[in-house]
Amino acid sequence: MEKFQIHGGRRLSGVVEVSGSKNSALPAMAAALLTDEPVVLEHVPGVRDIRTMGRLLADIGAAVEAQGSRYSIQAGCITSPEAPYDLVKTMRASSLVLGPLVARAGRARVSLPGGCAIGARPINLHLSGLEKLGARIRQEHGYIEAQAPGGLTGAQIHFERITVTGTEDLLMAAVLAGGETVLANAACEPEIVDLAELLVKMGARIQGAGTSTIRILGVPELAGATHRIIPDRIEAGTFLIAGAITGGDLEVRGARPDHLGALLDKLRGAGVDCAAGPEGSIRVRAPSGLKAVDVTTQEFPGFATDLQAQWMALMTQAEGASIITEMIFENRFLHALELARMGADISTQGHRAVVRGPTPLSGAAVIASDLRASASLVLAGLVARGETVVDRVYHIDRGYERIERKLSAAGASIRRL
Ligand code: EPZ
Numbered sequence: 001m002e003k004f005q006i007h008g009g010r011r012l013s014g015v016v017e018v019s020g021s022k023n024s025a026l027p028a029m030a031a032a033l034l035t036d037e038p039v040v041l042e043h044v045p046g047v048r049d050i051r052t053m054g055r056l057l058a059d060i061g062a063a064v065e066a067q068g069s070r071y072s073i074q075a076g077c078i079t080s081p082e083a084p085y086d087l088v089k090t091m092r093a094s095s096l097v098l099g100p101l102v103a104r105a106g107r108a109r110v111s112l113p114g115g116c117a118i119g120a121r122p123i124n125l126h127l128s129g130l131e132k133l134g135a136r137i138r139q140e141h142g143y144i145e146a147q148a149p150g151g152l153t154g155a156q157i158h159f160e161r162i163t164v165t166g167t168e169d170l171l172m173a174a175v176l177a178g179g180e181t182v183l184a185n186a187a188c189e190p191e192i193v194d195l196a197e198l199l200v201k202m203g204a205r206i207q208g209a210g211t212s213t214i215r216i217l218g219v220p221e222l223a224g225a226t227h228r229i230i231p232d233r234i235e236a237g238t239f240l241i242a243g244a245i246t247g248g249d250l251e252v253r254g255a256r257p258d259h260l261g262a263l264l265d266k267l268r269g270a271g272v273d274c275a276a277g278p279e280g281s282i283r284v285r286a287p288s289g290l291k292a293v294d295v296t297t298q299e300f301p302g303f304a305t306d307l308q309a310q311w312m313a314l315m316t317q318a319e320g321a322s323i324i325t326e327m328i329f330e331n332r333f334l335h336a337l338e339l340a341r342m343g344a345d346i347s348t349q350g351h352r353a354v355v356r357g358p359t360p361l362s363g364a365a366v367i368a369s370d371l372r373a374s375a376s377l378v379l380a381g382l383v384a385r386g387e388t389v390v391d392r393v394y395h396i397d398r399g400y401e402r403i404e405r406k407l408s409a410a411g412a413s414i415r416r417l
Helices: 022-034 048-058 094-106 124-132 166-172 190-201 233-245 259-271 305-315 334-341 370-384 405-409
Strands: 003-009 013-015 039-042 063-067 070-074 107-112 137-140 143-147 154-159 180-184 205-207 214-216 225-228 250-254 273-276 280-284 317-327 347-348 351-356 363-369 387-391 413-416
Touching: 003 370, 022 039, 022 048, 022 070, 022 094, 022 190, 048 063, 048 070, 048 094, 070 334, 094 107, 094 124, 094 205, 124 137, 124 143, 124 154, 124 166, 137 363, 154 233, 166 180, 166 190, 166 214, 166 273, 190 205, 190 225, 214 280, 225 334, 233 250, 233 280, 233 370, 259 273, 259 305, 305 317, 305 334, 305 351, 305 370, 334 347, 334 363, 334 370, 363 370, 370 405, 370 413, 405 413
Parallel strands: 013 250, 039 225, 154 180, 363 387
Antiparallel strands: 003 387, 003 413, 039 070, 063 070, 107 143, 137 143, 180 214, 205 214, 250 280, 273 280, 317 351, 347 351
């Protein structure tokens, strides 16, 4: 099993480039199932989840060609409208094929994802939304079978709670449904807007993406399109925190500052100088001492849950007590125990963690439990005294493209074992 070996204590400086967004590219790839023409996606990140989605689409019958960060996907015909357990268990986002398959092929068989390290993460809202659009849903042998042989029909769908992939799944189902669909209490994340832009290029009629009410007027068919995926705001945010935690002076290039508002506010509150430059560059300069700042995770435009673990690592180096409240997932503090093994002073109770700092961290052997938790352990390793070995880095490879190379180029001592 691969590991990262990190020697802490080096300031990061120079430039680091942001890759395309994993969480935007995944639904965009699934959207290619909605047409028999080629969909070309540019700026797709070279991460494991993307390769998993590529395999899933190929199993379903699509021709998937990748050349660097450019993917061409053509689902000429759907030969097997199924997402098997083997793939779904390694990547929950596999359930994003459910909506497009029912819309295009009239049926889908998708394994139910099991529990997850960060929370239960059910997909009940995807399913009840599809039922409203007229699909018949059955659960058997751990699989969801959805059928709509006569096609889907537009409906009013009010999400009980905001769900990102749920909104994406139903958006993709509704673009081919007859008549109008309204998605209320929809997610407003930039990844939803990006997906809607791709679908509109393919011929869909969508209004309101990026707000909590999305209106879709179904069309009989969609065509191919070419689309450039937005920059990964979570990768960019992780690098901004890396600059700040190492006392560095780092330029994060190719980001979208408008997607990072909540994080930039909090970084400034902690005393970090963040300056937006031309073409999506953000220069982050650390102060001589960081100040503790509380965060509460929320849906966009609030503070992203996917940056909570990295923020916790940063707060171990800040003066004072910071309260971190996790509102999206019920069990997303596994990194706290590993950070504590490195010397952090963190107490957790329910969905709240209190970090008292600054505490010097010392290098240790730690285990990554999920994607963003691994990123927080890498950040802690960058500032810890001595050697940190982060085990199970396959988690980090799911969502960060060659993170060790990007960090080394900015002066970190990190290598893959
Ligand atoms: C997306 O997951 C992201 N994944 C996650 O990123 C991210 O953490 C999350 O949104 C929140 O921003 C992708 O985009 C591929 P949700 P998703 O449905 O869509 C509950 C990363 O590290 N819920 O918005 O699965 C759910 O349990 C990953 O890159 C239901 O109860 O998250 C959670 O508590 C991790 N029923 C809350 O809603 C449902 O049917 C929000 O989840 C759906 C969700």
